[in-house]
Amino acid sequence: MHVTGYRCTHCKREYAYSEDMLTCEHCGDLGILDILFDYTAIKKEFTRETLASDRTNSIWRYRALLPVEGHNWEQFLRVGWTPLYRSHALERSLGLKALYIKDDGLNPTASLKDRASVVAVSRARELGYKTIACSSTGNAASSLAGNASRMGLKSVIFVPERAPKGKVAQLLIFGANVISVQGNYRQTFELSAAAIEKWGFYNRNAGINPIMAEGKKTAALEIAEQLCFNPTDWVAVSVGDGCTIGGIYNGFNDLYKLGLLERIPKLLGVQSSGCAPFVKAANNNGKLEPAEENTLADSIAVGVPRNVEKALRAVRESFGAWVEVSDEAILSAMRTLGSTEGIFGEPAGVAATAGVVEALSKGLIKQNESVTVLCTGSGLKDVSNAMLAAGEPFSCPPDLHALEKSGRIGK
16 A cells, blocks of 8 residues: 555644544544555556556556555455446537546446445455444445445445435345434434444444545546546536545546646536535535435435535535536436436436536536536436436337327337
């Protein structure tokens, strides 16, 4: 590993590297940590040439930039190196110079969260843990359960009772010990934290464990490499807890510091208007207030996010922007991505696409600019909302005359 230490995002104190350290000793849970890397050492073994010759089609091609030893990485589920599609139709209808769609719903458990979970499982094994735990609105939970089961670890998962059944089904199939909490995400997180402390499980919670953002940053590393280190002007990311957009910024920043990128793309943080604490904080001098969790996009329904500074910094330092979108706009984006690009995203997964439409309408994104949208999860995770977006199929008796008379099919 090329880790040199930690820096608190809150008080900026720096610490020597310790495998067991999760948050700042002075700031407690407010003190989310950044992991610091020795870029001089990394430059000696991580170059465009080494990547070009690397046939490791997973996040482990970036192990020089990951804070784990990554032993026996070939035994893990194959996470990462998901496709980056150039839009055929949507970029023209939006008037963009170029639009790319990163489909992370094609990860093993069908979401971007696999990137964080496989790194967490790797670290837990390195430290000798037998059980790993987290709270989640759904995707982090299912990704943890799947990756843990693959590597022989037990998982204890806390989900709010509103978690979609498709995600809960994954948890149970993967053999997790699932605790459905009769409350919202904040209460779920607090119960998981208390249980982890009491029983001494490895803590995968993205709001606490600093290596989670490092796993998620591999999506940015892939986007850059897939675009030949010339990323689009903007990268749009749906935001819940803040860990994902914080990680995306870290990935681009790593490559910039290594001299592999000339610039960091502007990041567009997208939230649902039913739960938009970051959008409101950005308009309130960075002061974040708890928000209600009134959105069908469950994966980004986090009323009290933990990665506040990492998320706000990601947008601020990339000279990006924040937008909020309605649930109706999210459902529309589900239909649009499916019908024009063949990509089936869950509500939170397509929120970034809805955010691009909103940002264009506000003049934040210009029509001569290029954009990458990150689709963070598969629509199969939340079939009920997919049906809400798409509507019911046409019902017809088994009679050709009746079908012809209906006018449903024409030349």
